[in-house]
Structure formats: C-alpha cells, structure tokens
Amino acid sequence: MLKLIIKKECLTALRDVRLQVSAVILLILMTTAVLVGKEGQKLIQEEREEAQAAMYDQWLDQGNKHPHSAAHFGQFAFKPKPVLSFLDVGLDTYTGVSIFLEAHKQNEVLFSGAQDSNGMSRFGELTVALVFQVFLPLLIVFLAFNVFTKEREDGTLKLVHAQGLPMRKLLMGKVWGTYLMVLLIYLPIVLLAYLMLDQQSANLDPGITTKFIALVVLYAVYFLVFVLFCVLVSSFAKSSGFSLLTLLGLWIVSCVILPKATTNLADKVYPTPSQFEFRKTIKDKVKNGIDGHNPSDVRLAALKQQVLDEYGASTIEELPVNWSGIAMQAGEEYTDQVYDQEFSRIEEIFKRQNKLSEWVAFVNPYLAARHLSMALAGTDFHHHVAFARAAENYRRFFVKKMNKDMELNHKPGVAYSDYNVGREFWGSIAPFDYQLPSTATILSVQWRNIAALVFWLVILLSIAYTYARKIPKL
Numbered sequence: 001m002l003k004l005i006i007k008k009e010c011l012t013a014l015r016d017v018r019l020q021v022s023a024v025i026l027l028i029l030m031t032t033a034v035l036v037g038k039e040g041q042k043l044i045q046e047e048r049e050e051a052q053a054a055m056y057d058q059w060l061d062q063g064n065k066h067p068h069s070a071a072h073f074g075q076f077a078f079k080p081k082p083v084l085s086f087l088d089v090g091l092d093t094y095t096g097v098s099i100f101l102e103a104h105k106q107n108e109v110l111f112s113g114a115q116d117s118n119g120m121s122r123f124g125e126l127t128v129a130l131v132f133q134v135f136l137p138l139l140i141v142f143l144a145f146n147v148f149t150k151e152r153e154d155g156t157l158k159l160v161h162a163q164g165l166p167m168r169k170l171l172m173g174k175v176w177g178t179y180l181m182v183l184l185i186y187l188p189i190v191l192l193a194y195l196m197l198d199q200q201s202a203n204l205d206p207g208i209t210t211k212f213i214a215l216v217v218l219y220a221v222y223f224l225v226f227v228l229f230c231v232l233v234s235s236f237a238k239s240s241g242f243s244l245l246t247l248l249g250l251w252i253v254s255c256v257i258l259p260k261a262t263t264n265l266a267d268k269v270y271p272t273p274s275q276f277e278f279r280k281t282i283k284d285k286v287k288n289g290i291d292g293h294n295p296s297d298v299r300l301a302a303l304k305q306q307v308l309d310e311y312g313a314s315t316i317e318e319l320p321v322n323w324s325g326i327a328m329q330a331g332e333e334y335t336d337q338v339y340d341q342e343f344s345r346i347e348e349i350f351k352r353q354n355k356l357s358e359w360v361a362f363v364n365p366y367l368a369a370r371h372l373s374m375a376l377a378g379t380d381f382h383h384h385v386a387f388a389r390a391a392e393n394y395r396r397f398f399v400k401k402m403n404k405d406m407e408l409n410h411k412p413g414v415a416y417s418d419y420n421v422g423r424e425f426w427g428s429i430a431p432f433d434y435q436l437p438s439t440a441t442i443l444s445v446q447w448r449n450i451a452a453l454v455f456w457l458v459i460l461l462s463i464a465y466t467y468a469r470k471i472p473k474l
Contacts, residue, residue, distance in 0.1 A: 002169055005177060008177065009181075010177050010180055013143055019143060022142065023185050026135060029131050030128055031189065033130075034192050034196065035196075037085075037127060038086040038193075041082075041083065045080060048078040048079070048097070052076070052077075052432065055075060060423055060426050064420040066420055066421075067405045067421055067425070071403070072102055074100055075100075075395075075398070075432065076098050076100055076101065077098060077101055077390075077395075078098045079097055079109065079384075079434070083197065084211060084212065084377040085377050085379050086193075086196070088376075088379055089125055089129075089377075089379055090379025091380060091384060093125070095381075101432075102395070103328075104331070104335060109384070109387070128193065132369075133370055136182070136223065138255075139185070140182060141226075141251055142244075143178050144174075144230035145247050146234060147234050148235040148471070149237050149240040149242075150240055166468075168468035168469065171468045174231050178230075182227060190216050210439040211378075211442070214439060214443070215376045218372050219373075221454075224457065226365075228457075228460035229460055230247055231464075232464060235471045254365070258367070259366065259367060262357050262360045262364075262367065266352075266356045266357055270353050272349050272350070278346065286334070299334065300327060300330075316412070322407050322411070324406065325407030326403075326407050328406070329400060329407070332396070332399055332400065347385060355448070358448040359448065362456075368456075369449075371446060371449045372446055372453070375442050375449075376442060390434045397429075398429045401429060
C-alpha cells in the first residue's frame, strides 16, 4: 500500500505542468552553476599556484644580501581555492586571497573579491549551494503544500481513510513520494558534480571524496526536513491557500529574514573593534609592554645583560655571537606574543558570533545547512583561520632562520653591509605549503550544526508518527 501511495504522489507531481517548468529551471540553474563554478575554481587555483611559484622564484632570485634584509624582503602566501568551493563559495569572496609575510609584522589576508565588486555582490553568487539552500526548498513548498489539503477539499481523504488505510501510512507515503521527486532533481546534479572531481582535485585535497559524500548526505537530510515540515503543515491546514501562505511565510523567514537578523544580533551582542583600535593596541603593547609596565628599552637592556652574563662578557663586542641577531629574534618573539594575544581576542569574538548563529540553527535548519555546507566546501571562517595560522607559522619559521643565521655567522666587528648570503641559503627554506583540514576536524568543529539538523529530523519524524491519527479528514 505504501508503494502505491508513493507512486500516486510521484505521478501527480509529474503531471503538474507548473512543477515541471520549475524543476527544469532549477536543473538548468544548477547545471550552469556547477559547470561555471568548477571552471572558475580550476582557473583560480591554477592562477594562485602559478603566483605562489613565481613569488618563491622571486625569493630565490633576490640576490646576495643580509639575512635580515631578506626577512624584510619577505614572501607571499596564497590561499588555495578549495575544490568544493565550486559548489559553495561561502566566505571566500570576503576573506582575501594572499598574505605578505615579513619581519616584525603579522599582516592580514588581503585582496578579497568583494573589494573589487559593486553593491550587487551583497546578493551573493549563483552557486549550487544557493539553489540547494533557498530555491529547492521553495520548490518543495509548491510540491507539498496541497498534498493533504487538496484531497480534503475534494472529499477523497475521508474516503481513503474509510477504506482502512491508516493515516500514518498515508502521511509517510506522501512524505516519501514528495521526497522521491526532490531526489530526481537532486541526484543528477550530484552525479554531475562528482564527475567534475578530477585528478587535480585529489592532489589539492586528499580527503575530497569523503567531504563530497558528507556534503551530499547533508543536503539529502536538509531536503527531507523540508519535505516533512511541508507535508505536516499541509496535513493540519484547513485549506490549500492557508497552507501555501503559511509555508511561503515560513520560507521567507527561515531563508531570508532570520539569517540576516541572526548576523546583526551576533554583531550587536559581540561587537568587534575597529581596525584602527586593533592596530593601535598592538603598537602600544609592543612599545610599552603587554601589561603596560615593561617598555621595549627596559626589555632590551635586561636581555642584553642576560646574554652578557651567559657568555661571561662585559661588552657586546666581546660576545662570540652577533648581538643584533639575538635582539631581533627576541623582538620578534615578543611581538608574536602581542599579535597572538590580540588576534586570539578577535578570533574569540568571531567564534562567539558563529556560536550564537549555530544555536539559532536549532530554530532554523537553513542556518545549520549553510554552516555545514561552507565548512565541507572549505570556505567558512574556520578554514580562513587555519590558513592564516599556517601562513603565520611559516613566517615565524623563515624569519627565525634569518635571525639565527645572523646571530651565528655575522661575526662581531663585521659591518652590516659586509655580511651577505645568497641563493643557496634562500633555497634552504622550503616553499609555503598549506594542507586543508581533514573531514574529521571539520565535523568536530561543526557538531552543533550536525546536532541541529538531527534534532529537526527527529522532531519532525516524531510528530509525523505521533500525531498522524489526529490529522483531520474534513
């Protein structure tokens, strides 16, 4: 009997011309988004790889110079374009492309796509994620708003129930019949996207297949949540018009109003300092000490005396090592502490904002799907922070190596301009190489969003099984 109900719902949907047209439009949009998105991702990644290689060649070809001058010459780190970003661009448009790595300073990731965009960029790009998260749920609304109300209005619902068909079985038949129609639209796009995962994808992200499967499961669950909700609303609505208006209103609230309202609320509850205030705080702490009671000249004098005592010398000229190299590295390490403290403070604010949004996902499943989609696509805030940290660790590594060489090999009494190293030394520093976080790491960070989707699925299934008998027949 359940199979007959599912078949009947599928045939009814297939015969509806309006739904046919809507489905075709969505398929065209998603196919276009996949093809254009993948070509764009591939092109951008190739450009960034070429730029990274060119910058490293420039580092090797900088000529003979003092190691500390090379530390100021610096390098660039380019953020890789995640493979699955062709499905969901997430925050990539706003978080920047590259970061300049130099001595004494921790720079920000710059050159975001939004900087070169007009006001239309606030509406987002046409991506598969946008269609999956916003437009396909709208199609589900039109598929399911009258699955019960139409039969109730036509008088057939009471007749079907009188023949001994349990309302629970009828309800679930309509749920799975509607869900099957959604999968007929969803699965071809999944197959097309999977075929786009070429060899380059595996080289860029070894865990790409696992992340892709997780992304497919995510949207499959998200669509099922919407189908269950829409069918339940239709089952208890008094009329098709009331059901449609209710579902459209809830769709607008969940997919348009609430996400923006949540972002504004998080910004109000956990405000971030201005860039001017942030930079001024760092400058003051480097100069006056983290606690305001340890100025830079006092720190330097204490370090100098410590080094002199360690080597049993009375002046820096008597040291067997270069004092400037020691002082510069000490300055770097102190500055790193200041940057770590301030960046951690800002990062904690953003984490709290994201956490608030994740808790709201228990009210709005759209937010859970959006957060998980960006995370699995490698385009969320956590991926941006992971890249920035990797770049900063690389900066500290090569700057420390420059200072250490200066400390050990730049002999006292030799003028700054008379001590130089060349290409062989530059080549001892390997190129910057960044590995994307693993699937396990991503899912561990996103546990609230996973719990929110599971919560919605369990609650709606429980309602469907518990209250099916109370569905009105008239």
